[in-house]
Amino acid sequence: MIRKLAAVSLAIACTLSFSIGASAEAPAQQEAKPGGSTISWPADQVLPSFAKVKQLEVADIIDAPGDIKILLATLQGIVNRTEPRMYLLESKEEGKFTWLNDLDVPYKVRDNYWDIVKTFKSAVKGVIVYDPKVPDSINVATTIAGIKDAVVASPELAQKLAGAPYGLQVLDDLRGKFKDRLDAYTWQFDNLWSQTTHRMLIGLSPDTSVRLPDNNFASFKTIAQDTTQERDAKNRKVYDLDLTPYLGKDAVYLQFADAFTQDGWGTAVHEVTIKADGQEIAHFIPGTPEEEPFLYDRQSSQVSTGSGGHRFADNGRYFIYKFAAPAGTKQLTASVDMWNQYKVAASSEQPVSSEQKEPYGYLRDYAVANKAMVFWLDANVPEQLQLFERILSDVKPGTPYLGWFSNDVQGEFNSVEITSKHSVSVLAADWFSNLSVFSGTKMNANLPAPAIAPKLENKIYVTYTFSEGDNFQYNEHRLRVLWDDPNRGKVAVNWTSSPLLYDGAPVMLDHYLSTATANDQLIAGPSGAGYFYANAWPDSTFVPYLKQTNAYIKKTGMTIPYILNRVAGQNVPLSDTKIDAYANEYHAPGVFLSWEDRYGVEIKNGLPISTIQGISTVQDGQRILADAKAKWDGKSPLFVSLGLLAWSMTPTDVLALNSSLGAEFQAVRADQYFSLVREANGLPAKP
Numbered sequence: 001m002i003r004k005l006a007a008v009s010l011a012i013a014c015t016l017s018f019s020i021g022a023s024a025e026a027p028a029q030q031e032a033k034p035g036g037s038t039i040s041w042p043a044d045q046v047l048p049s050f051a052k053v054k055q056l057e058v059a060d061i062i063d064a065p066g067d068i069k070i071l072l073a074t075l076q077g078i079v080n081r082t083e084p085r086m087y088l089l090e091s092k093e094e095g096k097f098t099w100l101n102d103l104d105v106p107y108k109v110r111d112n113y114w115d116i117v118k119t120f121k122s123a124v125k126g127v128i129v130y131d132p133k134v135p136d137s138i139n140v141a142t143t144i145a146g147i148k149d150a151v152v153a154s155p156e157l158a159q160k161l162a163g164a165p166y167g168l169q170v171l172d173d174l175r176g177k178f179k180d181r182l183d184a185y186t187w188q189f190d191n192l193w194s195q196t197t198h199r200m201l202i203g204l205s206p207d208t209s210v211r212l213p214d215n216n217f218a219s220f221k222t223i224a225q226d227t228t229q230e231r232d233a234k235n236r237k238v239y240d241l242d243l244t245p246y247l248g249k250d251a252v253y254l255q256f257a258d259a260f261t262q263d264g265w266g267t268a269v270h271e272v273t274i275k276a277d278g279q280e281i282a283h284f285i286p287g288t289p290e291e292e293p294f295l296y297d298r299q300s301s302q303v304s305t306g307s308g309g310h311r312f313a314d315n316g317r318y319f320i321y322k323f324a325a326p327a328g329t330k331q332l333t334a335s336v337d338m339w340n341q342y343k344v345a346a347s348s349e350q351p352v353s354s355e356q357k358e359p360y361g362y363l364r365d366y367a368v369a370n371k372a373m374v375f376w377l378d379a380n381v382p383e384q385l386q387l388f389e390r391i392l393s394d395v396k397p398g399t400p401y402l403g404w405f406s407n408d409v410q411g412e413f414n415s416v417e418i419t420s421k422h423s424v425s426v427l428a429a430d431w432f433s434n435l436s437v438f439s440g441t442k443m444n445a446n447l448p449a450p451a452i453a454p455k456l457e458n459k460i461y462v463t464y465t466f467s468e469g470d471n472f473q474y475n476e477h478r479l480r481v482l483w484d485d486p487n488r489g490k491v492a493v494n495w496t497s498s499p500l501l502y503d504g505a506p507v508m509l510d511h512y513l514s515t516a517t518a519n520d521q522l523i524a525g526p527s528g529a530g531y532f533y534a535n536a537w538p539d540s541t542f543v544p545y546l547k548q549t550n551a552y553i554k555k556t557g558m559t560i561p562y563i564l565n566r567v568a569g570q571n572v573p574l575s576d577t578k579i580d581a582y583a584n585e586y587h588a589p590g591v592f593l594s595w596e597d598r599y600g601v602e603i604k605n606g607l608p609i610s611t612i613q614g615i616s617t618v619q620d621g622q623r624i625l626a627d628a629k630a631k632w633d634g635k636s637p638l639f640v641s642l643g644l645l646a647w648s649m650t651p652t653d654v655l656a657l658n659s660s661l662g663a664e665f666q667a668v669r670a671d672q673y674f675s676l677v678r679e680a681n682g683l684p685a686k687p
Contacts, residue, residue, distance in 0.1 A: 038051070038081075038082070039051070039081060039369065039370065041199065044548070044551070045503060046398070046400055046500055046503055046529065046530075046548075046549070046552070047200070047400065047439070047500055047503035047504045048370060048439065048503070049439055049440070049503065050080060050081075050083075050084055050369070050436060050437075050439040050440035051082070051083040051084065051440055052083075052084075052440050052441075052442075053083075053084040053085075053103060053105055053437055053440040053441060054083070054084075054105055054106075055085070055105055055106045055107065056084070056085060056086065056087040056100075056103075056105060056106070056107040056108075056437070057085060057086055057087070057107070057108060057110060057116050057119060057120075058086075058087045058088075058089060058100065058107050058108060058109040058110065059072055059086070059087075059088055059089065059109075059110055059113035059116050060089040060096070060109065060113070061088055061089065061090060061113060061361070062089055062090060062091070062092060062096070062211075063211065064113065065358065066207065066208075066210070066357075066358025066359040066360055067153065067154035067156070067157050067358070067359055068113065068157070069090070069358075069359060069360050069361040070138065070142075070152050070153075070359040070360065070361055070364060071117070071151055071152060071153050071157055072086075072088055072113060072116070072117075072361060073088065073360075073361025073362065073364040073365045073368075074142060074145045074150070074151045074152045074361075074364055074365070074368050075116075075117065075120060075123075075124065075151045076088060076361075076365040076368075076369075076434075076436060077145070077146065077364065077365040077366065077367065077368025077369040077436060078120075078123050078124055078145075078149050078150075078151070078368060078369070079120045079123050080365060080369055080436035080437060080440075081368075081369040081370075081436070082123075083440075084436060084437040084439075084440040085120075086116065086120065086365075086437075087100060087107065087434055087437050088361060088365070088433060088434060089109075090361060090362060090433040090434075091431070091433055091476075091477060093477045093478065093481060094476070094477050094478075094480035094481050094484075098480060099434075099438075099476065099480070099507075099508070102507060102511055103437070103441065103507060117161075117166065118165055118166070121165075121166050121167070121168065123149070124149060124150060124151055124168060125148060125149045125150055125171065126148065126150045126151075126168055126169050126170065126171035127150055127151055127152075127153045127158050127161050127162075127168050127169065127170050127171060128141040128144045128145050128148070128150045128151070128152050128153070128170075128171060128172045128174070129141070129153055129154070129155055129158045129170055129172070129173040129174060129175060130152060130153075130154065130174055130175075130359070131174045131175040131176065131177065131178065132154065132155070133175075134174075134177075134178045134179070134180065134181075134184060135206040135207045135357065136178070136180075136181040136184040136185065136206045136375075136376060137174040137175075137177065137178055137184055137206075138152065138206040138207060138359050139184070139185075139188075139204060139206045139374040139375055139376060140174060140178070140184050140185070140187070140188050140192075140374075141172070141174055142204075142364050142367055142368060142374045143188060143192050143196060143367075143372075143373050143374050144171075144172055144192065145368050146196070146367060146368040146369070146370070146371040146372065147192065147195050147196065147371055148171055148172075150171050150172075151168070152359075152364075154359075155175065158170055158173075181376070181377075181384070182383055182384060182387065185375045185376075185377060185384075185387055186387060188373065188375065189373075189375075189387065189390065189391060192373060193373055193391075193394070195371070196371050196372055196373040197370055197371050197372050198394065198395050198396070198399070199370075199395075199396075199399060200370060200372050200399065200400050200401075200402060201372065201373065201375075201391065201392075201395065201399065201400070201401040201402070201403075201424070202363065202366075202367040202372045202373065202374045202375070202401075202402050202403050203374075203375060203376060203377075203401055203402070203403030203404060203405060203430070204363060204364070204367070204374055204375075204376060204403045204404075204430050205376050205404075205430065206359070206376055207357040207358055207359050207360065208357065208358065208359075208360045209299075209354035209355070209356065209357060209358075210352065210354070210356045210357065210358050212351075212352050212354065213352060216351045216352050217255070217345070217347075217351055219347040219348070219349035219351075220253070220255055220345035220346065220347040220351075221345060221346060221347065222343060222344070222345045223241055223242075223243075223344055223345060223346050224239055224241055224342065224343075224344040225259050225342065225343045225344070226259045226260075226340065226341045226342050226343070227259075229259075229260050229263070229265075229341060230265070230339065230340050230341060231263075231265045231340060231341075233268070233307075233339040233340060234339075235339050235340070236337070236338070236339035237337070237339075238271075238335050238336065238337045239335070239336050239337075239338060239342075239344075240333060240334070240335050241254075241333065241334040241335075241336060241344065241346075242331075242332075242333055243274075243323075243332040243333060243334055243346055244330070244331050244332050244333075245346075246332070246346045246347060246348040247325060247329055247330075247332055247348070248348060249348040249349070250324060250350070251322050251323060251324040251325075251348075251350070252322075252323050252324075252325065252332060252346060252347075252348060253296060253320055253321070253322055253346065253347045253348070253349070253350065253351065254320065254321045254322075254323065254334060254344065254345075254346050255318055255319070255320045255344070255345045255346070255347075256269055256301075256311075256313055256318060256319055256320075256338070256342065256343070256344055257313055257317070257318040257343045257344075257345070258313060258314055258315055258316070258317065258318075258341055258343060259341040259342060259343040260341045261315050261316050261648070262315075262616055262617050262645075262648035262649070263341075263616040263617050263620070263645075263648065264314040264315055264616055264645070264648075265314060265340045265341050266312060266313045266314040266315065266317065266340065266341050266342070266343075267312060267313050267338060267340065267341065267342040267343065267344070268304075268307070268310045268311075268312040268338060268339050268340050268342075269286055269310055269311050269312070269336060269337070269338045269342075270285060270286070270307055270308055270309065270310040270337040270338065271283075271284070271285050271336070271337040272284055272286075272291075272294075272321065272334065272335070272336050272337075273334070273335040273336075274323050274332070274333070274334050274335075275332070275333050275335075276325045276326055276329040276331070276332050277329055277330055277331050278331075281323070281325065281326070282294055282323055285308065285309045285310075286303055286309060286310055286311030287303040287304075287305070287309045287310075287311065288309070291311075294321045294322060294323060295319070295320075295321060295322075296320045296321060296322035296353060296355075297318075297319060297320040297351070297353040297354055297355050298311075298319050298355070299313070299317055299318050299319055299320075299354045300313075300317040300354075301313040301317050301318065301319035312340075315647060315648070320351070320353070361433075362430060362431050362432060362433050363402060363403060363429050363430055363431075363432050363435060365434070365435065365436045366402070366429075366432075366435040366436050366439075369436045373391075374403075375391070377391075378405075378406045378411065379405065379406075379411065379414045379415045379418050380406065380410065380411060380414060385418070388418065389418065389422070392418070392419060392422035392424055393422060395422075395424065397423035397424075397541040397544065397545060398423065398424075398425065398541070398544075398545050398548055398549070399423075399424050399425075400424070400425055400426070400427050400500070400530060401419055401424050401425070401426050401427070402426075402427045402429040402430075402432075402472070403427075403428075403429060403430045404428050404429075404430045410569070413566055413569055414569070416531060416532065416533060416566070417533055417536045417566060417567065417568075417569075419532065420532040420533045420534075420536035420537045421536050421537070421538070423537060423538055423541040423542075423545065424532075425528075425529070425530025425531060425532045425545075426470070426530060426531040426532065427470075427472045427498065427500060427504075427530060427531065428470060428471040428472055428473060428474070428531065429472040429473055430473070431473040431477070432472050432473040432476055432504075433473075433476065435504055435505070438504065438505035438506070438507060438508065439503065439504055439505065441505065441506045441507035441510075442506050442507070442510075443502060443506035443507070443509050443510040443513070443555075444510055444514075445509075445510045445513035445514040446513075447513065447556075447557040448513065448516060448518075448521075448557065450671050451518065451521070451669050451671050451672050452672075453668070453671075453672040453675035453676050453679075454666065454668065454672065454676075456637060456676055456679050456680060457637065458634055458635060458636060458637055459637055459638075459664055459665065459666050460625070460628060460629060460632060460637075460638045460639075460640060460664055460665045460666070461637060461638070461639050461640070461665075461666055461667075461668050461673060461676055462625065462640045462641075462642060462658075462661075462665055462666070462667050462668070463492070463494060463610075463639075463640075463641050463642070463667070463668055463669065463670055463672075463673040464491065464492070464493050464494065464642050464644055464654055464658075464667065465493075465494040465495075465496060465523070465562060465592060465612060465641065465642070465643050465644060465670070466479075466482065466493065466494070466495050466496060466643075466644045466646045466649075467496060467595070467614070467643055467644060467645055467646045468496065468525070468646040468647070469495065469496020469497045469498060469523070469524065469525020469526070469562065470496070470498065470525035470526045470527075470530070470531035470564075471498075471525070472498055472500070472501075472504065472505075474646065475497055475498055475501055475505070475508055476505065476508065478646055478647065479495070479497070479512075479646070482646065482650055482651060483495075483512065483515070485650050485651040485652055486652075487650075487651045487652040487654075487655045488517070488520065488651040489517030489518075489519050489520060489651075490519070490651070490655050491519060491651070491654050491655050491658045491667050492519045492521075492667045492668050492669045492672070493519060493520060493521070493644075493651065493654060493669075494521050494522075494523050494560075494562075494669060494670040495512070495520060495521065495522050495523070496522075496523055496524070496525035496526070496562050497509075497512065497522045497523070497524070497525055497556075497558065498524075498525055498529075498530075499524050499528070499529045499549070499552035499553055499555075499556045499558050500529055500530065500552060501556070502552055502555050502556055503552075509556060513556075513557070519669065521560075521669040521670050521671060522556065522557065522558050523558050523559075523560040523561065523562060523592075523670050524553065524556075524558040524560065524561040524562065525562060526561075526562055526563060526564035527561055527562070527563040527564055527565070528546065528549060528553075528561050528563075528586065529549035529552045529553070530549070531564070533564060533565050533566045533567065534563060534565050534574055534575075534578040534581075534582075535565050535567050535572055535574065535575050535578060536566070536567055537578075539577050542577070542578065542581055543581050543585055546581050546582070546585035546586050547585050550585060550586060550587070553586065553587075559587070559588060559589065559671070560588055560589065560590065560591065560592070560670045560671065560674065561582065561586060561588055561591050561592070562591070562592040562593075562612070563582075563591050563592065563593050563594070564594060564595070565578075565593065565594065571594045571595075571596065573593075574591075574593065574604070574609065576604075576605060579604050579605045579607050579609070580605055582607060583605060583606060583607040583687055587687055588607070588687065589608070589671065589674040589675065589678065589686065589687050590607065590608035590609070590610060590670075590673070590674030590677060590678070591607065591608070591609055591610070592610050592611075592612050592641060592643075592670070593609050593610065593611050593612065594611055594612060595612055595614040595643055596611050596612065596613055596614065597613065597614075598611060598613055599611055599612070599613040599624070599628075599640050599641050599642070601639045601641075601677055603681050603683070606683060606687070607687070608674055608677045608678060608681070608683070610639065610641045610673070610674075610677070611641065612641045612642070612643040613640075613641065613642055613643065614642075614643040614645060615642055615643065615644060615645065615649070616645040616648045616649065617648065617649070617653075618649075618653050618656050618657045618660075621642055621657040622657060622660055624640075624642065625640065625642075625657075625661060625665065628640050629662070629664065629665075632664075634664075636680070637676065637680050639673065639676070639677055639680075641673070
């Protein structure tokens with residue numbers, strides 16, 4: 001794609017067209033459907049608008065099997081393409097009915113979700129059967145479903161759908177068609193890409209962990225736990241654990257988790273030795289082949305080569321080993337080389353493992369409705385990266401990639417750098433529910449007036465910014481939980497959010513704007529109207545992209561961006577060309593940069609750049625601000641920007657932190673903060 005840009009005229013580049021391009025895409029966006037409205041997707045709009053939602057049939061599928069979830073989600077995509085009429089209850093984090101009630105339209109929750117299938121079966125032309133032996137066939141089936149107005153089903157559900165009262169025949173059966181992931185997506189690109197929209201890309205894991213029972217770990221007993229909240233491995237040693245009380249059944253299960261889930265420094269394990277009556281029955285270093293026979297559930301833990309190799313689990317993550325002792329064993333012991341905030345628990349009862357996978361719905365309704373191609377390619381695997389880049393090279397600059405990447409941290413960093421190099425922005429949206437409904441709403445709230453900055457004094461000005469605003473599903477789920485905290489509004493706080501809510505979920509943006517207090521300010525999540533790394537984005541398309549998306553900045557009032565900027569896995573300063581673009585095209589009064597272990601303000605090319613120092617606990621913030629006060633000379637204002645980890649901190653925590661500060665500190669919003677920074681540095685009040 002970058003090579004193609006050299007031949008594009010300046011006039012075309014400046015408009016940065018988002019037009020459909022191929023005629024094969026027209027049916028997904030333009031064809032009139034029986035009964036009325038169609039999806040609207042003007043050339044200057046990043047995401048499509050659906051017809052107005054008027055009333056809804058609702059299915060509760062939170063506890064439904066995975067094949068039911070994907071069946072209902074793909075049906076929802078077909079139905080809502082014409083007019084949003086189906087809503088799925090898939091999450092209860094923010095409350096099952098919270099957003100549904102905010103839609104303020106009539107709805108009926110069906111006791112039996114099969115009744116909804118019967119209601120809308122006439123909208124469906126058939127069934128696409130996925131291959132349970134090749135999970136990635138689920139994504140290919142989703143793509144075909146969008147093209148053929150079909151639903152996706154397991155082999156078992158396909159049989160049920162063929163019978164009365166549904167009468168849906170199989171259009172494609174993918175069993176035995178693909179040998180592996182790369183084979184599936186190569187075939188898809190060669191055979192289906194030309195039939196799908198090129199205005200968005202969808203990256204979804206084909207399956208996810210089964211929903212674990214609420215009492216899954218009820219039988220586990222804590223046998224060792226860090227109490228000092230260590231972060232620097234000072235407590236590293238070999239811990240001897242007695243597992244004898246858990247003998248008597250088929251196996252002993254040993255779980256390692258995070259003792260302090262709010263700050264991200266959980267258990268790190270380098271070496272494990274298990275002895276039965278003094279005889280070694282297991283010995284391994286995590287990440288080696290010797291570990292695999294004993295790793296019952298790796299969940300979302302990660303392996304590092306540091307410290308000789310270790311497995312770690314931060315925040316709410318964990319991993320479980322399974323050890324089967326020889327019959328008649330009288331004593332079972334574990335010797336574990338570990339450190340940091342470890343929490344070790346044991347049980348003789350077998351828990352359900354997150355290694356059990358099943359299909360899921362969420363964003364699939366949106367993919368089907370828009371006839372988008374769905375894939376899941378790992379940028380860390382050379383063969384998959386090659387295909388990933390072929391796809392990225394075949395879309396226009398500014399195309400959004402909705403979904404996510406492989407779960408490890410490097411998967412995110414590497415993938416976002418690659419998409420940025422191809423002028424593609426990312427919207428983390430794999431757990432966004434009912435996007436085909438929320439895209440049929442409107443924003444009615446007026447934008448709040450800018451806050452007046454206080455008189456500049458010799459104070460320590462602190463601005464607090466919640467993280468995760470690039471994350472579209474965070475806007476739907478976790479942000480709503482934080483927003484409903486009764487202590488919100490008592491301290492000035494910046495809330496990163498996605499300007500593209502204006503297209504994708506106007507009613508959500510409307511809620512946040514209309515209920516914001518004078519102390520709440522929405523700013524753009526990394527790194528503007530989408531998640532990207534500015535320096536990695538080609539200069540030739542960056543200014544046109546900012547010009548195109550500046551309309552969303554104006555419509556949402558998110559005039560200040562929080563920027564993440566990584567190259568080769570490292571946070572780096574903004575280049576001069578990118579600084580100029582943010583100043584002159586984004587018209588930012590200042591920008592927040594990175595997530596670091598330090599804070600500071602620089603003026604580059606007339607643009608204030610404030611580095612964010614991340615914190616995950618009240619204690620982190622108190623320590624940093626106490627240190628800032630100790631080093632401050634009191635002769636001029638000091639500016640400190642703290643990033644609040646949204647998964648561990650709340651407005652109540654911010655109130656506790658801010659209330660603990662002395663009179664020399666003053667919390668301000670982002671607009672006030674940069675106004676004061678500009679005044680202190682002799683810059684014009686407006687950029």
